[in-house]
Amino acid sequence: MKFEIYRYDPEQDDKPYMKSYDIELEPSDRMLLDALIRIKAVDDSLSLRRSCREGVCGSDAMNINGKNGLACITRLTDLKQPVQLRPLPGLPVIRDLVVDMSQFFKQYHSIKPYLQNAEVAPEKERIQTPAERKELDGLYECILCACCTTACPSFWWNPDKFVGPAGLLVAYRFIADTRDHATSERLDDLEDPYRLFRCHSIMNCVDVCPKGLNPTRAIGKIKDIMIKRMV
Amino acid sequence: MTIPRRKFDAVIVGAGGAGMRASLQLAEAGLKVAVLSKVFPTRSHTVAAQGGIGAALGNMGEDSWLWHMYDTIKGSDYLGDQNAIEFMCRAAPQAVYELEHFGMPFDRNDDGTIYQRPFGGHSQNFGERSVQRSCCAADRTGHAMLHTLYQRNVRANTLFFVEWMALDLIRDASGQVLGVSAMEMETGEVWLFHARATLFATGGAGRIYSASTNAFINTGDGLGMAARAGIPLEDMEFWQFHPTGVAGAGVLITEGVRGEGGYLLNKDGERFMERYAPNMKDLASRDVVSRAMATEIKEGRGAGKDADYILLKLDHLGIDVIEKRLPGIREIARKFANVDPVKEPIPVVPTCHYQMGGIPTNYHGEVVVPSGGDPSQPVPGFYAAGECGCASVHGANRLGTNSLTDLLVFGKESGDTMIRFLRENPGHKDLPADVGDVSLARLARLETQTGGESVFEVGAEMRRTMQGHCGVFRFPDMLESGVDKIKRTAERVRRTGIADKSKTFNTARIEALELDNLIEVAVATLVSAEARKESRGAHDRADFHQRDDVNWLKHSLWYREGNRLEYKPVNLQPMTVESFEPKVRSY
Ligand SMILES: Cc1cc2nc3c(=O)[nH]c(=O)nc-3n(C[C@H](O)[C@H](O)[C@H](O)COP(=O)(O)OP(=O)(O)OC[C@H]3O[C@@H](n4cnc5c(N)ncnc54)[C@H](O)[C@@H]3O)c2cc1C
Ligand code: SF4
Ligand code: SF4
Ligand code: FES
Numbered sequence: 001m002k003f004e005i006y007r008y009d010p011e012q013d014d015k016p017y018m019k020s021y022d023i024e025l026e027p028s029d030r031m032l033l034d035a036l037i038r039i040k041a042v043d044d045s046l047s048l049r050r051s052c053r054e055g056v057c058g059s060d061a062m063n064i065n066g067k068n069g070l071a072c073i074t075r076l077t078d079l080k081q082p083v084q085l086r087p088l089p090g091l092p093v094i095r096d097l098v099v100d101m102s103q104f105f106k107q108y109h110s111i112k113p114y115l116q117n118a119e120v121a122p123e124k125e126r127i128q129t130p131a132e133r134k135e136l137d138g139l140y141e142c143i144l145c146a147c148c149t150t151a152c153p154s155f156w157w158n159p160d161k162f163v164g165p166a167g168l169l170v171a172y173r174f175i176a177d178t179r180d181h182a183t184s185e186r187l188d189d190l191e192d193p194y195r196l197f198r199c200h201s202i203m204n205c206v207d208v209c210p211k212g213l214n215p216t217r218a219i220g221k222i223k224d225i226m227i228k229r230m231v
Numbered sequence: 232m233t234i235p236r237r238k239f240d241a242v243i244v245g246a247g248g249a250g251m252r253a254s255l256q257l258a259e260a261g262l263k264v265a266v267l268s269k270v271f272p273t274r275s276h277t278v279a280a281q282g283g284i285g286a287a288l289g290n291m292g293e294d295s296w297l298w299h300m301y302d303t304i305k306g307s308d309y310l311g312d313q314n315a316i317e318f319m320c321r322a323a324p325q326a327v328y329e330l331e332h333f334g335m336p337f338d339r340n341d342d343g344t345i346y347q348r349p350f351g352g353h354s355q356n357f358g359e360r361s362v363q364r365s366c367c368a369a370d371r372t373g374h375a376m377l378h379t380l381y382q383r384n385v386r387a388n389t390l391f392f393v394e395w396m397a398l399d400l401i402r403d404a405s406g407q408v409l410g411v412s413a414m415e416m417e418t419g420e421v422w423l424f425h426a427r428a429t430l431f432a433t434g435g436a437g438r439i440y441s442a443s444t445n446a447f448i449n450t451g452d453g454l455g456m457a458a459r460a461g462i463p464l465e466d467m468e469f470w471q472f473h474p475t476g477v478a479g480a481g482v483l484i485t486e487g488v489r490g491e492g493g494y495l496l497n498k499d500g501e502r503f504m505e506r507y508a509p510n511m512k513d514l515a516s517r518d519v520v521s522r523a524m525a526t527e528i529k530e531g532r533g534a535g536k537d538a539d540y541i542l543l544k545l546d547h548l549g550i551d552v553i554e555k556r557l558p559g560i561r562e563i564a565r566k567f568a569n570v571d572p573v574k575e576p577i578p579v580v581p582t583c584h585y586q587m588g589g590i591p592t593n594y595h596g597e598v599v600v601p602s603g604g605d606p607s608q609p610v611p612g613f614y615a616a617g618e619c620g621c622a623s624v625h626g627a628n629r630l631g632t633n634s635l636t637d638l639l640v641f642g643k644e645s646g647d648t649m650i651r652f653l654r655e656n657p658g659h660k661d662l663p664a665d666v667g668d669v670s671l672a673r674l675a676r677l678e679t680q681t682g683g684e685s686v687f688e689v690g691a692e693m694r695r696t697m698q699g700h701c702g703v704f705r706f707p708d709m710l711e712s713g714v715d716k717i718k719r720t721a722e723r724v725r726r727t728g729i730a731d732k733s734k735t736f737n738t739a740r741i742e743a744l745e746l747d748n749l750i751e752v753a754v755a756t757l758v759s760a761e762a763r764k765e766s767r768g769a770h771d772r773a774d775f776h777q778r779d780d781v782n783w784l785k786h787s788l789w790y791r792e793g794n795r796l797e798y799k800p801v802n803l804q805p806m807t808v809e810s811f812e813p814k815v816r817s818y
Binding site: 123129 | 730734
């Protein structure tokens with residue numbers, strides 16, 4: 001199977017280049033990550049992140065034939081050859097397919113991604129009805145892979161100012177949680193021309209999320225709540 | 232060459248469930264703690280845990296920590312230390328409530344309490360009937376838990392060193408542990424983390440087998456580092472083979488599927504677990520179910536054209552239950568087995584999943600070694616928790632859901648123990664003169680070696696040996712030849728070389744360093760397994776088919792030096808209740 005992979009090692013290369021590989025696969029190789037491991041067995045200098053190999057850890061996000069996705073759950077049979085692999089767009093490249101995710105995590109941290117509730121906790125669990133809990137579905141499952149944020153044009157232009165779809169999805173995860181008491185602070189923090197309102201509902205994020213989550217909808221809900229509290 | 236160094240009160244290696252529960256204690260107590268992880272914290276393998284956290288909350292019917300304790304001891308095939316097990320089962324409910332208070336999105340019952348599902352080996356009233364004890368967030372419990380713990384650590388301002396790989400443990404001449412050497416993956420720079428207390432929470436080493444539910448990063452680094460520093464490894468012959476890994480792919484299908492009502496079928500469509508475990512059936516403990524499946528396959532009743540797998544049926548649960556309680560499983564089955572479990576059964580085989588053994592600790596998280604006649608003398612400044620530690624609560628076979636419980640309970644307890652130690656022992660001891668030399672030598676070898684053995688090939692040879700010689704069923708001749716083979720592989724590991732010499736994010740180098748650790752675990756496993764002449768829990772020998780409490784009710788301790796084995800007694804004395812005497816185990 002044929003691949004063209006973005007290669008760049010700042011120690012050796014003046015500039016990035018695409019390297020071609022043609023490798024023999026085994027019948028047991030189903031996913032793109034399996035193929036990358038075959039490649040690495042013959043060329044150990046190819047760098048990429050990977051861990052769980054089942055789409056839950058968020059390590060191996062990359063740009064696959066022009067679209068962001070996770071190598072470990074992308075079927076080889078679904079890919080057009082030569083398969084073009086590039087690092088996630090919009091973030092600085094450390095080496096090959098490994099990008100510097102600092103900006104992404106900085107935005108995630110900026111929304112205070114933890115439950116805020118100053119009340120003394122009860123002896124047992126806090127009570128939450130199944131319906132209240134259901135509000136968190138489609139939100140808490142985010143694996144912080146950055147497929148969405150690095151596919152978002154608004155983030156490319158303002159990575160330091162726009163929270164981005166992943167961060168906003170998580171912000172809404174806490175706003176939607178009946179146990180969190182910081183909704184108005186969270187809304188105040190996002191009521192800003194950049195942090196939230198740079199999103200123009202282009203939906204690139206929804207299109208690429210490997211977990212099938214919908215950041216645009218979450219962003220819309222935050223905007224709705226904001227409008228409601230203004231009137 | 233002097234290596235740059237930084238001082239901390241405490242250093243924690245590992246940002247999985249155990250490491251982050253411990254770091255939270257230390258950070259919230261205002262101590263200066265550094266947490267090192269090979270990956271961004273939420274990418275640690277705790278994220279993959281599916282089924283739930285075991286705790287006797289009693290939300291779904293009567294339950295008690297004493298029953299949980301009994302089930303855990305029985306599950307361990309009586310090799311678990313009963314004081315540690317009592318400690319864990321008593322503390323479990325509080326640990327779950329705390330996690331809920333941190334924001335964990337547990338599933339809920341109609342009355343708003345935490346939903347709990349049935350799981351293998353968990354029972355009411357000392358084995359009478361199955362109980363619902365597993366606290367879960369759909370089939371993404373580990374993900375929800377790990378993210379919640381990370382988030383709470385963000386709130387506590389914990390200092391993380393992300394993509395830093397610990398290389399070696401630092402001990403002084405008296406044996407006291409003073410931190411670790413570590414490498415920043417992005418730059419290849421080596422630093423010394425000088426600490427007054429050091430916790431290993433490096434997780435499992437399931438990657439010693441070819442077929443494994445474990446992540447690539449589960450390479451037993453903590454065990455390798457401890458073994459190289461002269462610390463023995465306990466009970467390494469006990470590896471759990473999970474009944475339901477996706478055939479061919481290894482990816483896990485949670486026992487929660489059977490908890491929710493799924494069951495196993497052989498090629499004749501027979502629900503064979505009724506024959507092997509009439510009472511608990513598909514919810515018998517994992518060693519029992521895995522052996523039953525392997526027997527069905529061995530006797531020609533496996534499904535598929537090569538009769539080499541078993542079918543896990545759950546379509547009868549209906550799409551609503553599957554979508555609500557097992558959505559991740561449906562996703563995995565479609566992706567990795569090409570079946571939609573709403574319509575068809577999933578092909579599964581017993582797959583290496585969990586190491587019961589590890590770095591020996593007491594139930595306070597202190598690493599303990601035999602010394603001066605005491606089988607369990609604490610090593611000052613050294614702690615271990617989570618899958619890399621051995622308290623021992625899981626003995627010869629772990630019950631499902633008890634690992635996450637272990638992470639929470641012993642993560643917190645080891646943090647508290649470290650806080651006490653730090654208060655009583657102010658001031659850093661001096662680092663030894665040759666500190667870091669071992670690590671630099673390991674790196675220098677990879678730097679200069681040309682034409683060495685391929686890490687990929689030697690690793691594959693190790694995994695094949697483990698898979699072929701030390702699996703669900705163990706045979707004396709295979710164990711013996713396995714020991715020889717793995718020792719030869721260990722020789723090859725000493726000669727590995729890499730072509731990539733770059734300092735920048737050099738993953739070839741990381742993998743070579745990981746193999747140094749994996750091989751220690753593999754050798755420890757085979758040597759310990761060959762020596763144990765009985766069958767107990769996950770260790771099943773064809774030549775000694777029975778458990779032998781007279782000669783083998785004891786923990787193995789493997790020392791790297793000379794592949795020496797020692798043994799220490801099992802603690803049969805709980806903290807407050809009466810001892811559970813070893814009995815014949817049936818489900
Ligand atoms: C697929 C799957 C499903 C499971 N489901 C359940 C379940 O439902 N219930 C249950 O109780 N148990 C379950 N288990 C078991 C349980 O998830 C694990 O035993 C547990 O999560 C291990 O946690 P840990 O904190 O010890 O280690 P991990 O979560 O594996 O974390 C290890 C950490 O150590 C770091 N590390 C390792 N080496 C180094 C190094 N050299 N330098 C720096 N950092 C290092 C890693 O980066 C990582 O942060 C499951 C296991 C698997 C594989
Ligand atoms: S919908 Fe908003 S967040 Fe998503 S890609 Fe478009 S601009 Fe970015
Ligand atoms: S929302 Fe989806 S694409 Fe974005 S980080 Fe989370 S899991 Fe990845
Ligand atoms: S390796 Fe974990 S998401 Fe792909």
